[in-house]
Amino acid sequence: MPAIVIIGAQWGDEGKGKATDLLGSRIDYVVKFNGGNNAGHTVVIDGEKYALHLLPSGILSEGVIPVISNGVVIDIEVLFEELDALIARGVDVSRLMISSNAHVITQYHRTLDKVTERFLGKRQIGTTGRGIGPAYADKINRVGIRIQDLFDENILRQKVQGALHQKNHLLVKIYNRRAIEVEEIVSNLLSYAERLRPMVADTALVLNDALDAQKIVLFEGGQATMLDVDHGTYPFVTSSNSTSGGASTGSGIGPNRIDRVIGIVKAYTTRVGAGPFPTELHGEDGEWLRQKGFEFGTTTGRPRRTGWYDAPIARYSARINGVTDFVMTKLDVLSGLEKIPVCVAYSVDGVRVDEVPASQSDFHHAVPIYEEFDGWQEDITGAREFSDLPQKAQDYVLAIEAISGARISAIGVGPGREAIVVRHDLIN
Ligand code: GDP
Ligand code: IMO
Ligand code: MG
Secondary structure (H helix, E strand, C coil): CCEEEEEECCCCCCCHHHHHHHHHHHCCEEEECCECCCCCEEEEECCEEEEECCCCHHHHCCCCEEEECCCEEECHHHHHHHHHHHHHCCCCCCCCEEECCCEECCHHHHHHHHHHHHHHHHHCCCCCCCCHHHHHHHHHCCCCCEHHHHHCHHHHHHHHHHHHHHHHHHHHHHCCCCCCCHHHHHHHHHHHHHHHHHHEECHHHHHHHHHHCCCCEEEECCCCHHHCCCCCCCCCCCCCCCCCHHHHHCCCCCHHHEEEEEEEEECCEEECCCCCCCCECCCHHHHHHHHHCCCECCCCCCECEEECEEHHHHHHHHHHHCCCEEEEECHHHHCCCCEEEEEEEEEECCEEECCCCCCHHHHHHCEEEEEEEECCCCCCCCCCCHHHCCHHHHHHHHHHHHHHCCEEEEEECCCECCCEEECCCCCC
16 A cells, blocks of 8 residues: 555644654655645654654654655745754755755745734734745745746746735835845845755656555645645635645645545644634633643644544544544543543534534534543553553543544554554554
């Protein structure tokens, strides 16, 4: 089974980095296919913590070929910073390949991200401020800069001129900011070209050839289903397709090549930034989850909003992505609770609704209907087999599996690489 996709099944930060790392030693290629340095993946290996943003987490596994494919938006300065930090820690990054069709995030994208957020006032999305939305907007608007443009100075200058022509009006006249010089951007981008050149490849060809040769390719999604620009809680979403379909368009492999879709869910729910979140807890319980689960953003350090597990969202994700297996992370965080509430349906304006409502306004009004499960008091971080878990923890997992739309094939019981219970093999 060569092509495997990992996606977030909630609002991000489910532990995708850890799940990728779990498969790391058995895969040949790992592909980041969407998003940019808005992602933040923490991987803990032998007690050492690695935080990755733009690079796929699989880069930490020896022998794996990391690929940044066409669906990604790349802030080149961040790329090199991240590479240098890994090199300094002894990680071999020499095999990294980057698509010539990937788009570039420049200074004007970062600036526009911040000023548009400020102008939105109360309607702010709470973006990461990394220029992601404006870079994807330029891509769709056909005024983006691609990696390949860095190798043709004339084309690059023309494209930057074209993009800034309109943006400088916007920056100066609407947002009261200084105009950005074409040459400032062009010379900055050109300064990276030579270091970048050996990494640039026709990654769609490379990946299709790899699949033809029965290599195992893992597609690592950034963000998550509920942040997907088409299927998430629009407009409180990111600007890319972070669902499994994005792995196909974002890398240039046919959808029929994907064999396995692994959805990552936390045993509860978190969200960073604005937007609806039916099971959100505002009081002590929410703070308890935040402290116990250490729920602070890997990218921006913001405290994450926290709440109970939401089964309709898991079912929605299972459907939209074609999830074959779930990995449930952070079960250990729930140890010590007497009762664990799980949202099984919503009440929307007094009417019971079993699935995520199609109307965003209804979703904003959705009030969770909870079922309570017995908690367990034991520390479960040492569990390695399902039978090592206390009976009540097993019951919780099985009850959630029955209402979530796909089997739960692995369970995270701690941040470390080894802290996992595998019930079904995720590759074969
Ligand atoms: P990602 O963006 O989906 O890769 O997730 P993040 O790295 O942003 O956030 C997940 C956090 O949970 C990280 O700090 C991980 O080290 C941590 N983590 C992952 N799995 C587990 C688990 O099973 N138990 C605990 N306690 N922490 C976990
Ligand atoms: P990983 O890959 C959690 C959220 C932001 C904001 C919205 C739009 O670590 O799961 P953007 O900067 O993308 O335009 O912000 O999306 N967001 C994330 N939340 N995890 C992420 O990535 C996120 N990437 C973006 O907080 O609400
Ligand atoms: Mg994250």
